[in-house]
Amino acid sequence: MSDVQxxxxxxxxxxxxxxxxxxxxxxxxxxxxxxxWWDMTKLQLLSPYDVGPKAMPVIVSAGLALLAVGNGISxxxxxxxxxxxxxxxxILLILGGLAxxxxxxxxxxxxxxxxxxxxxxxSAAFGRRAFLTDLLIGAVIAVVVYLLFAKxxxxxxxxxxxxxxx
Amino acid sequence: MEAFISLAHxxxxxxxPMNLLFALIGVLLGTAVGVLPGIGPALTVALLLPxxxxxxxxxxxxxxxxxxxxxxYGGSTTAILINTPGESASxxxxxxxxxxxxxxxxxxxxxxxxxxxxxxxTIATLGLTFLAPYLVDIAVSFGPEDYFALMCVAFxxxxxxxxxxxxxGLTSLAIGLLLGLIGIxxxxxxxxxxxxxxxxxxxxxVTTLAVGLFAVGEALYVASRRHIHEEKLEAVRGSLWMTKExxxxxxxxxxxxxxxxxxxxxxxxxxAEIPTFxxxxxxxxxxxxxxxxxxxxxxxxxxxxxxxxxxxxxxLVPLLTLGLPTSATAAMMLAGxxxxxxxxGPLLFADQPNLVxxxxxxxxxxxxxxLVLNLPLVGLWVKxxxxxxxxxxxxxxxxxTMGTIAANPSPVELxxxxxFGVLGFLMRRFDFPIAPVVVGLILGPIAESQLRRALSxxxxxxxxxxxxxISATLLIIALIALVLPFFLKGLSRFKAVED
Numbered sequence: 001m002s003d004v005q006x007x008x009x010x011x012x013x014x015x016x017x018x019x020x021x022x023x024x025x026x027x028x029x030x031x032x033x034x035x036x037w038w039d040m041t042k043l044q045l046l047s048p049y050d051v052g053p054k055a056m057p058v059i060v061s062a063g064l065a066l067l068a069v070g071n072g073i074s075x076x077x078x079x080x081x082x083x084x085x086x087x088x089x090x091i092l093l094i095l096g097g098l099a100x101x102x103x104x105x106x107x108x109x110x111x112x113x114x115x116x117x118x119x120x121x122x123s124a125a126f127g128r129r130a131f132l133t134d135l136l137i138g139a140v141i142a143v144v145v146y147l148l149f150a151k152x153x154x155x156x157x158x159x160x161x162x163x164x165x166x
Numbered sequence: 167m168e169a170f171i172s173l174a175h176x177x178x179x180x181x182x183p184m185n186l187l188f189a190l191i192g193v194l195l196g197t198a199v200g201v202l203p204g205i206g207p208a209l210t211v212a213l214l215l216p217x218x219x220x221x222x223x224x225x226x227x228x229x230x231x232x233x234x235x236x237x238x239y240g241g242s243t244t245a246i247l248i249n250t251p252g253e254s255a256s257x258x259x260x261x262x263x264x265x266x267x268x269x270x271x272x273x274x275x276x277x278x279x280x281x282x283x284x285x286x287x288t289i290a291t292l293g294l295t296f297l298a299p300y301l302v303d304i305a306v307s308f309g310p311e312d313y314f315a316l317m318c319v320a321f322x323x324x325x326x327x328x329x330x331x332x333x334x335g336l337t338s339l340a341i342g343l344l345l346g347l348i349g350i351x352x353x354x355x356x357x358x359x360x361x362x363x364x365x366x367x368x369x370x371x372v373t374t375l376a377v378g379l380f381a382v383g384e385a386l387y388v389a390s391r392r393h394i395h396e397e398k399l400e401a402v403r404g405s406l407w408m409t410k411e412x413x414x415x416x417x418x419x420x421x422x423x424x425x426x427x428x429x430x431x432x433x434x435x436x437x438a439e440i441p442t443f444x445x446x447x448x449x450x451x452x453x454x455x456x457x458x459x460x461x462x463x464x465x466x467x468x469x470x471x472x473x474x475x476x477x478x479x480x481x482l483v484p485l486l487t488l489g490l491p492t493s494a495t496a497a498m499m500l501a502g503x504x505x506x507x508x509x510x511g512p513l514l515f516a517d518q519p520n521l522v523x524x525x526x527x528x529x530x531x532x533x534x535x536x537l538v539l540n541l542p543l544v545g546l547w548v549k550x551x552x553x554x555x556x557x558x559x560x561x562x563x564x565x566x567t568m569g570t571i572a573a574n575p576s577p578v579e580l581x582x583x584x585x586f587g588v589l590g591f592l593m594r595r596f597d598f599p600i601a602p603v604v605v606g607l608i609l610g611p612i613a614e615s616q617l618r619r620a621l622s623x624x625x626x627x628x629x630x631x632x633x634x635x636i637s638a639t640l641l642i643i644a645l646i647a648l649v650l651p652f653f654l655k656g657l658s659r660f661k662a663v664e665d
Contacts, residue, residue: 021596022596025337025596029337029340032341032344035359036344036347036359039358039359040358043351043354043356043358044354044356046354051617051618051621051622051626052353052354052618053351053353053354053356053358055614055617055618055621056343056347056610056614056617057347057358059343060340060343060344060347063336063340063343064340064344067333067336067337067340070333070336070337071333071334071337074331074333079331080596080597081330081596081597083595083596084391085393086390086391086595087389087390087391087392087393088390090386090389090390090392091386091389091390091591093389094382094385094386094389094563095386095584095588097563098382098563098567098580098583098584098587099584101567101580102577102580102581102584103577105571105577105580106577111567111568111571115564115567115568118560118563118564118567119560119561119563119564120560122385122389122556122559122560122563122564123556123557123559123560124556125385125389125556125559126388126389126392126555126556126559126560127392127555127556128554128556128557134556134557134560137557138560138564141561141564142564142568145564145565145568149217149568149572153217153218153220153221153572154220155216155217155220155572155573156572156575157568157571157572157575158571158575
């Protein structure tokens with residue numbers, strides 16, 4: 001996919017020599033290495049001839065620690081690729097839509113209302129200003145997909161009050 | 167000869183009307199979804215996996231074959247018409263193809279890419295047919311230590327050797343391996359990194375990871391930079407057909423592209439980007455019309471497109487014969503097999519010849535269907551491209567979340583999807599490659615079980631890895647592939663080609 005999208009746009013942030021975000025990445029990796037190690041210490045070896053469930057976590061933890069150092073060096077050198085300025089509003093809209101969907105399913109509200117909300121917020125994140133229309137479109141899509149999944153493919157989706165009407 | 171008999175047998179499976187229908191649905195779905203900007207073949211397969219797990223395995227896998235090839239065709243249409251390659255392997259196509267479309271030669275660009283893909287796909291699938299039995303014979307003699315070493319080679323080449331930055335590539339791989347640890351360890355029955363969350367005991371679903379990284383991550387990324395980056399759709403003007411001159415300039419690049427694509431795809435050497443860029447560079451050097459390069463040269467579309475498709479078919483060689491995925495799309499195909507409890511590898515050829523050879527035969531059929539369907543349907547695909555971006559991404563997210571909860575109706579699964587989406591967004595922003603995460607998650611647990619099997623046979627002696635000549639050689643190759651990019655910074659880019 002777009003793992004090769006390193007377009008340098010005008011207006012890219014000018015960065016200080018030490019890349020704070022890069023440093024944060026390195027620290028996160030270090031924390032993950034510690035987490036994997038800590039989890040590994042709780043495992044038991046059952047057979048003396050088997051390296052057991054501990055070997056792979058040890059490798060992964062060591063690798064993560066090493067890569068934390070590597071990423072840290074990149075951060076200090078300012079080696080990270082240039083980044084474009086960031087618009088937070090659409091990100092929050094999409095994540096908010098996902099959060100609504102998750103919450104609604106968790107309390108048994110079914111997926112349909114949540115799906116309609118997710119459709120509308122995502123659409124708003126991409127610049128549409130017709131929230132109610134999109135909510136309606138989202139609801140129609142949810143019904144169509146529900147019927148397709150449930151009736152044609154024999155899959156069950158978490159149902160709430162609305163789904164039971166269909 | 168053996169391959170001919172097997173293939174003929176496979177054809178008898180693939181030609182059953184039901185299986186033909188599955189192949190047709192596959193190519194249509196694959197092309198339709200692949201055409202949508204931002205959706206590559208890996209995500210296409212990932213989105214469709216959860217909704218097919220109740221269908222018959224044979225038919226579904228034939229459908230995935232259709233999706234696999236169809237997604238590739240769809241991706242090049244997008245690359246040519248709006249210069250948004252859905253995958254990095256289409257980048258070379260976008261370079262010249264989009265210029266051709268801008269100059270009103272979108273038709274011939276689409277035609278040479280479709281016919282070139284057909285030619286390359288057919289030759290490469292023939293290559294697969296004849297190479298597979300041979301490789302299966304070798305693979306049967308592989309011990310667990312050899313498999314482990316082979317997977318080490320794949321890990322390194324997928325993440326470090328050919329990427330922009332070996333450190334970032336290996337970081338992606340480590341995250342994938344970390345995710346692969348989560349859940350109950352089958353051999354000892356103990357849970358790792360699950361923190362008492364029941365949903366985590368059953369391991370991370372590959373489809374949830376891929377859909378999160380590719381669909382949610384891409385949506386977040388595109389939305390966050392919409393204010394600086396707009397896409398423009400080029401209309402297909404003029405004739406769709408290639409002139410005699412176009413044919414003359416296309417057929418050699420097709421064959422050369424195939425010659426680059428198939429071997430590099432078949433080696434566990436990571437993806438289709440390299441052959442497409444090699445093909446682009448070669449055509450640029452050999453052309454009689456150097457002045458057209460950068461302004462829409464048909465050779466620059468024909469060659470890379472052929473290379474891309476040949477590499478895609480080549481990737482199926484290690485996938486089917488060794489169970490070794492070397493690209494994100496191949497990893498999703500492997501997940502498709504695992505969904506039905508099938509493990510690609512030499513044993514699958516022995517146990518399920520109908521399924522494997524039916525699949526290979528279906529690749530030929532899918533390829534032919536694509537050639538026949540695609541050019542006449544190009545108007546339909548263009549209409550798909552005209553879906554307004556807000557609805558497109560909203561629709562993708564709705565489908566992604568519904569597919570995820572249909573497979574696993576739990577809010578925790580959706581929380582994971584969201585977390586992987588944020589991860590995918592951050593990885594795009596900081597330029598970490600995505601494919602190694604997916605490959606790490608799916609291949610990590612397999613590599614671990616091979617390592618543990620090898621070590622329990624040797625009673626815990628790690629020297630077993632160096633005592634088998636196959637394993638020793640492969641580990642040395644892996645080491646070289648790991649160290650080399652740190653010394654040869656120049657190797658790390660065909661970027662110069664883009665200038």
